[in-house]
Amino acid sequence: MPPARKRPRAYDPARTRAAVLAQFGNVRAAARTLTPEQLALPTRLGDRTVRELVAHAGRVLTAVDRLLDEPEPARQDGRLLDWPFAIGADADADADAVARTARRPAGEHPGLDAHLAEAERRFTERLDTHPGSRLLPTGAGALPLADYVVTRTVELVVHTDDLTAAVPGLDIPYDRQALAAATRLLADALAVKAPGGSTEVRIPPYAVVQCGEGPRHTRGTPPSVVETDPLTWVRLAAGRLSWTDAVTEAKVSASGERADLGALLPLLS
Missing domain, CATH: 1.20.120.450 (dinb family like domain)
Incomplete structure (x- = not known):
């Protein structure tokens, strides 16, 4: 990535x-x-x-x-x-x-x-x-x-x-x-809200961003990864779906100690 x-x-x-x-x-x-x-x-x-x-x-x-x-x-x-x-x-x-x-x-x-x-x-x-x-x-x-x-x-x-x-x-x-535009804008906003490179957020096929304090990776699999689909991401960012529900319903894949984005969402305020 x-x-x-x-x-x-x-x-x-x-x-x-x-x-x-x-x-x-x-x-x-x-x-x-x-x-x-x-x-x-x-x-x-x-x-x-x-x-x-x-x-x-x-x-x-x-x-x-x-x-x-x-x-x-x-x-x-x-x-x-x-x-x-x-x-x-x-x-x-x-x-x-x-x-x-x-x-x-x-x-x-x-x-x-x-x-x-x-x-x-x-x-x-x-x-x-x-x-x-x-x-x-x-x-x-x-x-x-x-x-x-x-x-x-x-x-x-x-x-x-x-x-x-x-x-x-x-x-x-x-x-x-x-x-695509909505997904990318909201993904980039997350990176602004939580600058850093400890977690990679993947929203195929439209966006990949890194966020969160911690070491930034440059190659290979990052230590923490979040992946979801575009519409689920928009719902999370807009507060239409909670992070907990998204994970429980397997609408989000989150791995790594810094992969919990619940405290950063929603983005729209």
Whole structure:
């Protein structure tokens, strides 16, 4: 296995944009199949219903619109890998947007699919008219637009899983590039949270990182190894699955004295 990455991972903006739109399209297509009874079902996200969760998927894209309407910061003072640890600040901004929507007269509320269609249109239009270097004032500091779009893959993959868990029989596909970007961003965030080289975390086929204090290995099998699949990793990082449950259910393979990542998870906060 290769050693941990020493440079920030690069993401191709065109591929990231395509991945976001593909995963959003998967969610939108699934939403069209939901009955009123299914839309009223609860989710694992507190008081949020399936309808509200689908609507939130639209706001995952319109967050770009909202941030582009803010004054551009003078300089970049955040990093892409800071975003997972500052997601709470972005969630507060989303809650404010939800509250403003709720205060509109009933006649001004668009239908659910119309809301998603408008979100997709605005997202595409904004990416067509703004360079990827344009800075956005995010909860993680000023980030380039191209970097912020990568974070949209995490939100969409996580909420796709939330929807699938909430509606029996619903099977929303995962775009390969969206799942790859989400997996890699969250894996790299783990390496930032726990720098070091004592444990190798393998998430085939998308990511390998080293983390944790201790000796860094350069060849052969490392002393501690954790391996899991991409969707399980996203669930662990997002707090949808506990480390203990993942190990008990054999969704994670962990060997070595430093292979317990329970104290480091979840990453999104």
